[in-house]
Every structure is written in structure tokens, then in C-alpha cells.
Amino acid sequence: MHASMTITPANPTDAPALKALLEAAYRGDSARRGWNHEADILDDERTAPGEVEALLADPAVTILTARDDDQLIGCVAVTRKNASLAYLGMLCVAPDLQSVGLGGRLLTAAEDHARTHGIAAMEMTVIDSRDSLIAWYERRGYLRTGETRPFPVPRDPPVTFVVLEKPL
Numbered sequence: 001m002h003a004s005m006t007i008t009p010a011n012p013t014d015a016p017a018l019k020a021l022l023e024a025a026y027r028g029d030s031a032r033r034g035w036n037h038e039a040d041i042l043d044d045e046r047t048a049p050g051e052v053e054a055l056l057a058d059p060a061v062t063i064l065t066a067r068d069d070d071q072l073i074g075c076v077a078v079t080r081k082n083a084s085l086a087y088l089g090m091l092c093v094a095p096d097l098q099s100v101g102l103g104g105r106l107l108t109a110a111e112d113h114a115r116t117h118g119i120a121a122m123e124m125t126v127i128d129s130r131d132s133l134i135a136w137y138e139r140r141g142y143l144r145t146g147e148t149r150p151f152p153v154p155r156d157p158p159v160t161f162v163v164l165e166k167p168l
Contacts, residue, residue, distance in 0.1 A: 005102075007109045010063040010075065015052045017072045018063065022052070025092035063090070064109050066102055073097055076106040078113050084120040107140060115168050122168055125149055125161035134162065142166045 055061045066074035077090040093102045142164040151159035
């Protein structure tokens with residue numbers, strides 16, 4: 001990662017690269033090169049065809065991208081839920097660049113973006129069995145709310161999300 005690394009909002013032309021990054025970071029053998037993956041829990045696509053394009057077209061969603069020169073190396077989505085709450089999702093870093101602080105920089109950028117838009121709190125969901133990831137967010141001020149939510153697609157065994165929230 002070079003000094004030329006920038007974090008800027010995505011645009012519609014970024015959709016194919018964003019989908020490729022999300023799949024590489026969360027699923028399959030490429031994801032196993034990093035510590036933060038779901039490859040051992042889930043084996044389907046992380047994002048459905050057209051999903052990234054739909055998010056980029058949604059005025060309530062901002063996807064921030066990290067680029068090293070022109071290469072997309074990370075992203076995070078901030079979705080306004082209401083006047084004071086936003087949802088943080090799709091935080092990912094290219095597997096070969098994990099553990100160098102980029103995830104933390106993206107998280108800070110997402111929180112700063114939400115604050116500048118009047119958001120008072122950020123929530124997220126994390127698969128309940130991902131203890132190291134939950135601990136990473138807890139070290140950054142996110143707390144378990146006690147709420148759980150079902151995974152959007154039925155799984156056997158069932159997958160459950162825990163809800164984490166941080167006041168901004």
C-alpha cells in the first residue's frame with residue numbers, strides 16, 4: 001500500500017470491480033489468504049448479480065472505495081436507515097492487504113461520512129460465530145445490542161447475525 005492510497009465514493013462504473021473485490025475478500029479460496037472471510041461458513045456468492053449496481057443507484061447508500069493508484073483494494077458501504085441511524089456493511093479489504101490497517105481506515109472514513117450527514121449512531125450485523133471479527137469491532141467502540149437477526153437466506157445449520165452499534 002502506497003502513500004497514493006485514497007478513499008473516495010464509488011461511482012456506477014466501479015460495480016464490476018466492487019463485486020470482484022467482495023467475492024475475493026469474503027468467499028472461496030482467495031478469501032482464505034486473509035483473516036476476515038466467510039469461506040468456511042458460506043459458499044455462495046457474497047453479492048447477487050445486479051446487487052452492487054442497485055446499491056450504487058440508491059441515494060441512501062454511499063460506498064466508499066480505497067484505491068492504491070487505480071487499483072480497488074477495499075470498500076465499505078454506509079446506508080442511511082433514518083435521520084439518526086446508519087448501517088455499516090460490506091467492509092472488506094483485498095485478502096493480500098489485510099492486517100495493514102486499511103480496514104480501520106475504511107471504518108473511520110465510513111464513520112466520518114455518517115457524522116457529516118448528521119448520523120448519531122452506526123449499526124452493523126456480524127455472523128455470530130465470527131468471534132475474532134466481533135472482537136475487532138468491539139475494540140473500535142461497537143457494542144452488542146443484544147439483538148439478533150436471521151441470515152437472509154435459510155441455511156442448515158442456521159446462521160444468525162448479532163447486531164453491533166456505536167454512537168458517533
